[in-house]
Amino acid sequence: MTVFPQSYDGIALVAPVTIGYERTSDHGAAYFAGRALRALLDRTGLKKDEIDGLALSSFTMKPDTAVAATAHFGLSPRWLEDIPMGGASGVVAMRRAARAVQMGDADIVACISADTNNKDSFSSLVADFSLFSRDAVHPYGAAGPNAVFSMITQNYMREFGAAREDFGRLAVAQRRNARDNPHALFHDPLTLETYMNARPIAGPIHLFDCVMPCAGADAFLVMSVDRAKSLGLPYVVIKGAVERHNAYADDPVPTRGGWAMERERLYGMAGLGPKDVDFVETYDDYPVISFLQIEDLGLCAKGEAGRFFRDTDTTIDGQMPHNTSGGQLSAGQAGAAGGYLGLVEAIRQLTGDKAPSAQIAKARHGLVSGYGMVIYDRCLCTAAALLARGDA
Numbered sequence: 001m002t003v004f005p006q007s008y009d010g011i012a013l014v015a016p017v018t019i020g021y022e023r024t025s026d027h028g029a030a031y032f033a034g035r036a037l038r039a040l041l042d043r044t045g046l047k048k049d050e051i052d053g054l055a056l057s058s059f060t061m062k063p064d065t066a067v068a069a070t071a072h073f074g075l076s077p078r079w080l081e082d083i084p085m086g087g088a089s090g091v092v093a094m095r096r097a098a099r100a101v102q103m104g105d106a107d108i109v110a111c112i113s114a115d116t117n118n119k120d121s122f123s124s125l126v127a128d129f130s131l132f133s134r135d136a137v138h139p140y141g142a143a144g145p146n147a148v149f150s151m152i153t154q155n156y157m158r159e160f161g162a163a164r165e166d167f168g169r170l171a172v173a174q175r176r177n178a179r180d181n182p183h184a185l186f187h188d189p190l191t192l193e194t195y196m197n198a199r200p201i202a203g204p205i206h207l208f209d210c211v212m213p214c215a216g217a218d219a220f221l222v223m224s225v226d227r228a229k230s231l232g233l234p235y236v237v238i239k240g241a242v243e244r245h246n247a248y249a250d251d252p253v254p255t256r257g258g259w260a261m262e263r264e265r266l267y268g269m270a271g272l273g274p275k276d277v278d279f280v281e282t283y284d285d286y287p288v289i290s291f292l293q294i295e296d297l298g299l300c301a302k303g304e305a306g307r308f309f310r311d312t313d314t315t316i317d318g319q320m321p322h323n324t325s326g327g328q329l330s331a332g333q334a335g336a337a338g339g340y341l342g343l344v345e346a347i348r349q350l351t352g353d354k355a356p357s358a359q360i361a362k363a364r365h366g367l368v369s370g371y372g373m374v375i376y377d378r379c380l381c382t383a384a385a386l387l388a389r390g391d392a
């Protein structure tokens, strides 16, 4: 049997922060990132010069990166990362920040994701996802994620016999979860009938299969467990965390991602299995990608996610709560912050931080996964983490 070292001992995640999502904003991304930093300081009582590490993810702060953010915010970090990985950004930032703290490269790392959304930002974001897509794919009309995910969804339905209703059950359950999240942009209940009758967007994808771009920020801090205790902060520990990029590059259309490649390492590192997971937060820009994560991370067999959502109550009070904030499909997609939503929500659930979402009764272990960047038909960045309550 392969033995994986327990790699993230002594590391704490604290202070989950969300800067309320807005459909559109005239403010730039730096405004949202700055508010997130301020909220981290206010929550913890830390001073700005105690933050000596920064990981930043933003699509819409460009041409500025994390480097410029240090000047905007008057930070002078010893450790700095710009993580341009969309939906994988949260777990990747957490993983790398944890390593930096373990190695003594930083004591306290602020992990921040922020984006704005105005009339130009989303179209320029899609145009700039990759030069390859812009030059070789967009001229043929398959421009942007809606077209890419139409193909992935269609292929999944053909391969595994899934129906639109299967995806609908995920969207309906998540909307129920959004009810108690004041930051969510959609609160009205969604019925399967409304889901099925929504306007078509691309192929099998209809309106409620798509995220809605918005502005906002999410953030958290990484520090040592000792420091979290001395500050009196409730914290979460990392039992395992993995990332994998450009996995299964020879698959003609993805039906699996890097989670499948890294699953054994993730659970082996944690000394836990899928049965130990109390709730799961997947990256849900479209339901099909959550299906892949649920399968690849071992919560059900390949091709069985439709049945999983049929047979399992995934609402916050159910057997396996999934995307307990409503996920991006109901909360909104704050650009790169969409890649932090599930992670920040998991920290909230495991620290017993009741605001803003409802609380899962007695959650000890949470599984969080991320996926980011659509280039042609490829899910390029994948990541996952197993987290536990500080006292679990």
Ligand SMILES: CC(=O)CC(=O)SCCNC(=O)CCNC(=O)[C@H](O)C(C)(C)COP(=O)(O)OP(=O)(O)OC[C@H]1O[C@@H](n2cnc3c(N)ncnc32)[C@H](O)[C@@H]1OP(=O)(O)O
Pocket: 085, 086, 087, 088, 144, 145, 146, 201, 207, 208, 210, 211, 212, 213, 285, 333, 335, 338, 371, 372, 373, 374
């Ligand atoms: C980043 C990574 O790493 C990987 C990824 O996540 S890739 C995904 C990146 N994100 C996307 O591609 C965004 C996908 N979404 C879209 O393209 C658009 O939301 C859409 C095409 C589905 C709809 O856009 P649109 O037709 O221009 O709608 P719009 O004019 O904005 O709004 C009209 C109505 O539809 C609603 N609406 C818009 N998008 C919606 C959505 N996704 N879900 C539900 N309702 C939506 C609006 O609230 C509005 O309702 P009201 O009239 O009641 O106010």
